[in-house]
Amino acid sequence: MLIKQAADLKYSDVTPKSLYTNRREFLASLGIASAGLLIPGTAQAGMKLNVASKSPYSTTEKINSFEDVTHYNNFYEFGTDKREPAVYAKNFRTSPWTVSVEGLVDKPQKFDLEAIKAIAPLEERIYRHRCVEAWSIVVPWIGYSLSALLKAVQPNAKAKYVAFQSAYDPKQMPHAYGIQFPYVEGLRLDEAMHPLTLLCFGMYEETLPPQDGAPVRLVIPWKYGFKSIKSIVKIKLVEKQPPCTWNMMASNEYGFYSNVNPNVDHPRWSQASERRLGELFRRKTLMFNGYEKEVASMYTGMDLKKNY
Amino acid sequence: MLGAKTVVWLVCLAPAAWLVWLGFHGGLGANPVEFVTHTTGDWTLRLVLVTLAITPLRRLFKAPRFTRFRRLIGLFAFFYGCLHFLTWFVLDKSFDLTEMWKDVLKRPFITVGFLGFVLMIPLAVTSTAGWIRRLGGKNWQRLHRLIYVTGIAGVVHYYWLVKSDVRLPVMYGVILAVLLGARLVQSRRSASAARAAL
Numbered sequence: 342m343l344i345k346q347a348a349d350l351k352y353s354d355v356t357p358k359s360l361y362t363n364r365r366e367f368l369a370s371l372g373i374a375s376a377g378l379l380i381p382g383t384a385q386a387g388m389k390l391n392v393a394s395k396s397p398y399s400t401t402e403k404i405n406s407f408e409d410v411t412h413y414n415n416f417y418e419f420g421t422d423k424r425e426p427a428v429y430a431k432n433f434r435t436s437p438w439t440v441s442v443e444g445l446v447d448k449p450q451k452f453d454l455e456a457i458k459a460i461a462p463l464e465e466r467i468y469r470h471r472c473v474e475a476w477s478i479v480v481p482w483i484g485y486s487l488s489a490l491l492k493a494v495q496p497n498a499k500a501k502y503v504a505f506q507s508a509y510d511p512k513q514m515p516h517a518y519g520i521q522f523p524y525v526e527g528l529r530l531d532e533a534m535h536p537l538t539l540l541c542f543g544m545y546e547e548t549l550p551p552q553d554g555a556p557v558r559l560v561i562p563w564k565y566g567f568k569s570i571k572s573i574v575k576i577k578l579v580e581k582q583p584p585c586t587w588n589m590m591a592s593n594e595y596g597f598y599s600n601v602n603p604n605v606d607h608p609r610w611s612q613a614s615e616r617r618l619g620e621l622f623r624r625k626t627l628m629f630n631g632y633e634k635e636v637a638s639m640y641t642g643m644d645l646k647k648n649y
Numbered sequence: 650m651l652g653a654k655t656v657v658w659l660v661c662l663a664p665a666a667w668l669v670w671l672g673f674h675g676g677l678g679a680n681p682v683e684f685v686t687h688t689t690g691d692w693t694l695r696l697v698l699v700t701l702a703i704t705p706l707r708r709l710f711k712a713p714r715f716t717r718f719r720r721l722i723g724l725f726a727f728f729y730g731c732l733h734f735l736t737w738f739v740l741d742k743s744f745d746l747t748e749m750w751k752d753v754l755k756r757p758f759i760t761v762g763f764l765g766f767v768l769m770i771p772l773a774v775t776s777t778a779g780w781i782r783r784l785g786g787k788n789w790q791r792l793h794r795l796i797y798v799t800g801i802a803g804v805v806h807y808y809w810l811v812k813s814d815v816r817l818p819v820m821y822g823v824i825l826a827v828l829l830g831a832r833l834v835q836s837r838r839s840a841s842a843a844r845a846a847l
Contacts, residue, residue: 405679413679421814424678474812476680519814590813609758609809618679622743 387547390483393462398537400467400631405478407545409618414552415472416571418509418524420516426552429516433551435572440557442490444577445500450493454556458542461489465546466539466560471601471630473565473587475615475623482560483543488534496530496578503533504583505559506575520586526570527583527597528561531639537562537632563632565599596649600640601630605649657718661725664692665732682740689733693766694803696726698824701800705831720776723796727773730766758809765802768795800825 412427419426419433440457443449452460463483471477491503509523532538539560542549549555554571561568567587577583587595594608603613603626614623629636640648651659668688671677677684700723707715742748753763772793774780781789804825808818 409679417813423680476683518816519812609756611752611756616680616682621682621740623741 387543387545387550390463390543390546390548392465392483392546394464396464396466398466398468398635399481400469400479402467402469402479403619404467404481405618410478410480410544411550411552413478413618415474415566416552416554417519418507418514418517418522418572419552421519425516429514430551433513433555433572435551435556438556438574440573440576442494442576444504444579445497446578447495447497448493457490457540457557460493461485463542468539468560468562469630470560470562470566470569471615471626473567473595473599473607473612475607475610475612475626477615477617477626477630479617480544480560481546482539482541483546484539484541484560486536487538487540487559488536490540490576491534491578494578499580500578501530502579502581502583503528503530504575504577504579505570505573506577507570508572508574520590523574524570524586525583526559526568526585527579528568529582529639530578532561535636535639537635563600563629563636565595565601567595568599598640598645598648600636600645600649601626601628602645602649603628605646654718654721657721661696661722664688664729682736686733686736686741689729689736690762690807693726693729693733694800694807694821696722696729697796697800697803698821698828700726701796701825701828705828705835708831708835724773724776727769730769734763734766758806761802761809762806765799765806768799768802772796772799797829800829 413423414426415423416426416430419429436454438454439451440454441449441451463485465481465483467479467481469477470480505526505528507522507524509517511517511522514522528538539562541554541558541560542556544550544553549558551572554569557573558571559569559573568585582597585595585597587599588597601612606612612626615626616623627633668677668685672681700719703715703719703722707713738744738749742752752759754760772795775784775789775792784792804818804822807821808815811818
């Protein structure tokens with residue numbers, strides 16, 4: 342589904358610009374009202390991120406508010422409650438930052454953040470994002486196709502999969518709990534090379550806030566959200582299917598592929614529908630989260646009930 | 650001066666009032682339906698545990714007066730259980746009875762949660778003095794032991810729902826085990842006391 346983004350649609354049409362640019366003051370003003378829930382105030386300032394183009398891969402669906410996307414996060418390094426990362430990640434140091442790209446490649450390299458960001462022009466892509474917990478959001482991400490980075494390091498013929506690893510620093514993440522750390526994820530090489538797979542540095546015209554995976558994360562819009570690993574420090578090209586954190590936790594619940602699929606339920610709940618944040622009633626979940634045209638061919642002949 | 654019962658009333662009503670207040674002030678967060686579902690579920694379980702704590706505490710402190718709060722707290726537990734059930738039935742299942750039954754039969758965590766809720770209905774209905782008289786004290790007491798099942802079902806429901814962080818459901822489970830264990834100890838004691846008296 343290639344829908345051209347209407348050129349005249351701005352964020353101010355969906356989230357009042359004054360509200361999200363002044364959100365710290367706005368949040369601070371709520372400080373008393375939300376005492377005991379959240380203590381906002383000293384969040385890291387997002388830096389303006391210039392975007393070369395708006396991607397034709399963008400959806401025209403209504404974008405969720407910056408507030409929702411930054412205060413409802415699954416990021417267990419910063420607490421298991423979805424309201425916690427906004428509080429516990431706010432002082433996370435994302436500079437200096439290096440990403441090591443290694444393994445079965447001809448040109449392994451350690452990139453500092455500015456270098457990895459400069460590999461390809463940054464685009465804005467408005468994607469649907471569907472959590473395995475059956476809620477969803479629409480987010481204007483900023484980044485470039487991961488394929489550009491992989492091409493730069495030149496995978497060799499043996500490389501079949503890509504393994505990813507998140508940062509883990511117990512000193513900065515005292516609230517990490519519930520799963521094994523560091524968080525690891527993986528993709529098949531063709532999935533990683535797919536143009537929709539985004540290496541993401543920002544959202545809402547700014548650098549990523551720490552609770553959303555700063556300074557660099559993946560966004561794979563046709564897979565459940567936990568595949569879109571946050572705060573990446575290592576990318577390794579490998580021959581065999583790499584381990585993935587949730588899959589190791591409960592392989593019957595979280596498969597390696599974890600493609601969004603309304604016909605394959607999670608063992609404990611249905612995946613047929615979802616709640617879009619901001620909506621009262623549930624809506625139907627789309628095959629591959631609505632990216633079927635783009636990605637279904639990668640899975641032809643595969644039993645998606647077995648390879649969930 | 651407020652009477653003790655009024656205070657219990659107000660305390661039990663506070664979580665619901667807090668939800669309404671948050672609702673009018675945009676404080677329910679990014680996923681208000683989930684927030685309301687979780688909050689009402691939490692309070693159902695908490696109040697069930699409070700009602701179960703009354704008998705052991707009464708014995709411990711030799712304060713028979715505690716018992717007079719039990720019905721009120723139990724009815725509030727049922728009230729939050731109703732809100733919890735309705736939030737799910739209306740906003741998740743869109744009033745669709747077929748969809749509801751599908752979930753109840755297919756998803757173990759919903760099966761036990763639903764069971765725990767349904768078992769509270771006869772207890773709420775028979776909570777009046779008239780029903781105690783009609784059933785007779787012994788039968789009434791037997792019937793109301795169903796609350797043990799509701800407590801266990803509530804803890805299991807919560808435990809099966811969470812993805813990996815089981816600290817809270819385990820905490821409720823431990824509290825429940827202590828409260829049910831206290832009854833076991835008590836009934837053993839009175840049994841052996843009865844034997845000794847023979």
